[in-house]
Amino acid sequence: MRALYKPDAGPGLVMVDRPEPVPAADEVKIRVLRTGICGTDLHIRSWDDWAASAVTAPLIPGHEFFGEVVEVGPSVHDVQVGDLVSGEGHIVCGTCRNCRAGRRQMCIRTKGLGVQRDGVFAEFLTLPGANVWVHHESIAPEVGALFDPLGNAVHTALAFPVVGEDVLVTGCGPIGLMAIAVARHAGARFVVGTDISENRLAMAERMGADLGVNVRGDGAAVIREAQQQLGMREGFDVGFEMSGAPQALPSMVANMNHGGRIAMLGLPSGPIAVDWGTVVTHMLTVKGIYGREMFETWQAMGSMLQTSSVLRERIASIVSATFPARDWEQAFAAAATADGGKVIIDWTEH
Incomplete structure (x- = not known):
């Protein structure tokens, strides 16, 4: 063969x-x-x-x-x-x-x-x-x-409840893009995707993101500007860190609401300097995500694709x-x- x-x-x-x-x-x-x-x-x-x-x-x-x-x-x-x-x-x-x-x-x-x-x-x-x-x-x-990478996206996107929540997705590679589509399908209020590729940011908005934000430069600052543009007042409720980029998690931590929850799938290529004081005082939860739940995630993604033509079209694209x-x-x-x-x-x- x-x-x-x-x-x-x-x-x-x-x-x-x-x-x-x-x-x-x-x-x-x-x-x-x-x-x-x-x-x-x-x-x-x-x-x-x-x-x-x-x-x-x-x-x-x-x-x-x-x-x-x-x-x-x-x-x-x-x-x-x-x-x-x-x-x-x-x-x-x-x-x-x-x-x-x-x-x-x-x-x-x-x-x-x-x-x-x-x-x-x-x-x-x-x-x-x-x-x-x-x-x-x-x-x-x-x-x-x-289905394998979609499982990563679904596992991350459903790690915390997102119905009515404001979601920040850092990293709009294929898995991040699919996570945006799943968060939108699952009932998030605002969804913001970040990346440094304009092409991928355009894809994020086609996946259902309200905004695709280029974070080349001061990522934390431009994410705060995105909050203002959307009329948000208290920071993001849920974050999906999908990139592993060294500046992504610190920028996310700086933009979370008190009690915010972060699902982290991106594998860092080296150490990341995080403001752990903010994690403590803002009572943030950071959860590592690896792979898929066997086989609850598989059941969830199969069911969602079966019942939503919009999600099927977005994932296929x-x-x-x-x-x-x-x-x-x-x-x-x-x-x-x-x-x-x-x-x-x-x-x-x-």
């Missing part, structure tokens, strides 16, 4: 022929139809410090996908050959305290698809049956490939480009610009 492969620890990927994987008794084999390129994949290709510390090579990377089940192990239930599926990319141990308590997203022994085991940048993959999400409703293949697998280098280059939406690879085209 064709696969994007990292043969050893170091920069780069190569398109090679690899043996088709054989599913274990509790696994399914899936023909990959579409894959999404994530920031994690860019880190793995460039082999930065994070990749060197976290990734096991040799490896087929990739974890965002939509595909068709072609083989089912004898111990798998509720998944059949021919099912169209996405999948939860965190494979958990099932026996640690959190797993046994039903908090599988907090497993201390999590292995990542495309990080510690072969992933989805190939024509076939195997995945534990328990990690497979079957799409029982009709769905576009490109949207099916978004996140896809800015689709490339055949043979043009994977162009696809990675487009994803690395950090100026558009989601880039998809089509594995059905040769």
Whole structure:
């Protein structure tokens, strides 16, 4: 089978022929139809410090996908050959305290698809049956490939109640954009998105943001100006920090209402200087978000897409480009610009 492969620890990927994987008794084999390129994949290709510390090579990377089940192990239930599926990319141990308590997203022994085991940048993959999400409703293949990052957005956007609340979203990459759409769908009053890309800020407003704010320069000050423009009087009630940029969290803290709640998904590239005095005296809550809740988040995003045509259209519009697998280098280059939406690879085209 064709696969994007990292043969050893170091920069780069190569398109090679690899043996088709054989599913274990509790696994399914899936023909990959579409894959999404994530920031994690860019880190793995460039082999930065994070990749060197976290990734096991040799490896087929990739974890965002939509595909068709072609083989089912004898111990798998509720998944059949021919099912169209996405999948939860965190494979958990099932026996640690959190797993046994039903908090599988907090497993201390999590292995990542495309990080510690072969992933989805190939024509076939195997995945534990328990990690497979079957799409029982009709769905576009490109949207099916978004279910992993959409899950990150939904997990973040629903971390705190947002009905009638004012929401600040720092970072309008694909996951931040989807979080804006979900917050609007869930009943937020005002939603403000921030970024330094004018293109992405325009996309934020198409996702339902009341304002897209360019925070190049003094981010805290321009966010305060956005509050005044909207007629807000007491700061933001809920914040989604999606960027990991060093100035994003401090700017958010400076613009929160007393008792405000912050869900933090963006991974910082280094230490961040936060005014912890303000966190204490303004009684702020900061909650780390990683991945998705298994499988409440999956149920929530499936239900929302099924019942809202507006949300479906907004999420589908996140896809800015689709490339055949043979043009994977162009696809990675487009994803690395950090100026558009989601880039998809089509594995059905040769």
